[in-house]
Amino acid sequence: MNVAIVTVGDELLAGRTTNTNATWLSEQLTERGVAIERVTTVPDRIGDIARVVNEYRAEYDAVIVTGGLGPTHDDVTMAGVAAALGRSLEEDADALAWLEANGYSRAELTEGTAELPAGARPLHNDAGVAPGAALESVYVLPGVPLEMKAMFESIADEFSGTKTYRTVVVADEPESALLDRIATVRDRFEVSVGSYPGESVRLALEGTDEETVSAAATWLRERVDTVE
Template sequence: MNVAIVTVGDELLAGRTTNTNATWLSEQLTERGVSVERVTTVPDRISDIARVVNEYRAEYDAVIVTGGLGPTHDDVTMEGVAAALGCSLETHDGALAWLEEDGYSRADLTAGTADLPVGARPLHNETGVAPGAVIESVYVLPGVPAEMRTMFDSVADEFSGTQTYREVVVADEPESALLDRITAVRERFEVSVGSYPGDSVRLSLEGTDEETVLTAAAWLRDHVERTE
């Protein structure tokens, strides 16, 4: 299964808010064997949300959209998703019922709080107000981290893939000097290798067979310079 993540918010693009949602979602999905192929941030603009969601839902098994839910003027994510799928918004009675159970009177709710794309499956916001939604392969979650995490947990079982295993080897050599060993370990074992330079070079080995990954990492440790 492959997934694209779309985070919505002018404050993210301006650097005023750290995009922890994308990192957390990527970690959760990777642990479930799901391949995260794209992480994209778009402004609070209906046309941008619609364009990106429409493009990604055609390319990936699922799209997760976070942020911009609610009834205020800049909460336009539901409108953008509805536009991407060619449908309108309507007040969802089930979502309103949940809110009433949580102590919110319909009369006191701001207009638009429970508006979802027509045909969407509502997702209850257990720690906030604005509901989420699932429509076709698009999952719409809140931007508030606590709300997003709780809501994702309610649909996490709908995301699965091939389990991958990972080992890290730290080499005390320049990255350019390691190219021959990186090539060799790829040729000897069914693993992918990522190289991340810094004070030392972290070599990340990944594969679908745990024993192969462990053996490849052991071989690589024997063939690079390391500080014990």
């Protein structure tokens, strides 16, 4: 299963808010064996949201969109997703009933709070108010981290793939000097190798078989100068 993550918000693009949602979602999905193919941030503009969601839903198994939910003027994510899917925005009876059952009267709710793309499955917000939605492999979650995490947990079982295993070997050598051993470990074992230089070089070995990854890491450690 491959997934694209779209985070929405002018604050994210301006650097005033750290995009912790994308990092957290990527970690959760990777642990479930899901491949993250894209992480994209777009502004609070219906057209931008619609264009990216429409492109990604054609390319990937699922698209997760976070941020921009609610009834305020800059909460336009639902409208953008609706436009991408060719749906109208409608007040969702199930979302409204859930909100009322959880202590929110219609009089208290701001107009538009329960509006979702027509035909969407509402995702209830156990940690807040604004509901999310799922429709045609597109999942729309809140931007508030606490709310986003709680809502994702309710749909986590809908994301699965082949589990991968990862081990890191830290080498105290220049990256250029390691090229021959990186090539050899890739040839000898069914693993991928990522090389991340800094004060030392982190060699990340990944594969779908835990024993193979462990054997590759052992082989490599015996042939590089490791950090004490």
